[in-house]
Amino acid sequence: MKTRFSALVLLICLSGQLSAQPIALHPENPHYFSYKGKPTVLITSGEHYGAVLNLDFDFITYLNTLQKDGLNLTRTFTGAYREAPGDFGIENNTMAPKYNRYSCPWAKSEQDGYALAGKKFDLSRWDDAYFKRLKEFVGAAEQRGIIVELALFCPFYEEGMWSISPMYSFNNVNKLGHIGRNDVYTLDKNGGLLAVQEAMVRKIVTELNGFGNLLFEICNEPYFGGVQLNWQHRIADVIVEAEKNLPNKHLITQNIANGAAQIEKPHPAVSVFNFHYATPPKTVPLNYGLNKVIGDNETGFRGTADSTYRKEGWEFLLAGGGLYNNLDYSFTSVLPDGTYQPGPKSPGGGSPALRKQLAVLKDFMYSLDFVRMKPDTVLLASPLPANLRFHALGETGKQYGIYVYNRNHPKRNEPLTLSLNLPGGRYRITYVEPETNRPEAAEKTPAFRRFGDPDNPRFRSGSGRNFTYPMTGSHWVRTRYLNKGAWISRSVSTGILITSRS
Known part of the structure; x- marks a missing residue:
């Protein structure tokens, strides 16, 4: 009887795991995701990665805030890396837990001597309380429709950061890690830590296999701290090996560079290539041919203004x-609802207002059938002034998403004629103000116009039509094809007149 009962429990658990259907690349357009059978773009403004490792952080309040604000991604670190108060000038840093409030995969020993006071760590034993908290966090995110990107490792930027790591020899009872910080993530100079790192990856991957809302990131910013590329590839192999006989297979993400870089010889198991501070988004066309998701999963170091990071997201997508993740310093352990106001020395911004603005971006993307679209490099018919940048997604003759970025914010009204190469047809043109999503934008816009209609000389091919709407700073325009005719193959230029204000 006991044997039958055990088999039944195992079958139920296994069935639950199989039904998770992890987030995957979209089969029709792998530049985007598919989650629960629906095309998915990931957009968020999330906390500074300490949701699990900082025991004082109320992640339920945090996740409720993201859900309320209409966002669908959070990025967090495993705890293999942590920071101390004051690092990077971050105020109330969630990655810098207070004394005895730090949680990581490894259990504490009975021996005193950890650098920040307390017991040393035993790298051969797991902390059950940590894994319970980790699974509670991922599960709570899943219930709220939020994807978790879990960064397994992070380099040690300074000696002080290495000196407080459990992997540093003075902080563990295993006498491992008596090396310099630039040798930690290498295959040949790791001081015995490679086996510890691989074991941690296998443990985390196994514990979280039943969740579908999960991406595994190999290492945050591996272009610092001596992280070897072959070590990154080894960790990717370990993830694949660990899931080989498990029900679910999760996407692996890799952080490539700050700004832009062309990826050469990518690891075949990596499905998402992330960049930091990727503005302007030059890295997208550089790597679009890989047919994988390109992400901008960290922002910052350009002040605290909402407009800076709102525009970065619009341009990138x-x-x-x-994938777009604004690093939001308004989330702290004291104010996990994201209402803290970052000061002028903060390395980035974040606010309730910015999260609402990014929800406008998310709504816009989801109003498009984006899996049928690709970057349109021929839509713009005439060059723009130097202070403007133009980005467009298109499905030729059917739908277009356009974003015009204004770098200068001129104080005076400055008329702009935007000419587009559109096939002849009938289109609806909608203007939306990205900061407020004011409904009057659509009300002031003609519902639709027919271009290139041989029966209507006013809209004959090449004549176009001007539409006017006041544009504050940056603006996007969406044109959606409604009714094609015999003139579909004809090319016309439509001028959209936009007044730019400060």
């Missing part, structure tokens, strides 16, 4: 990216 309208250039063809599939």
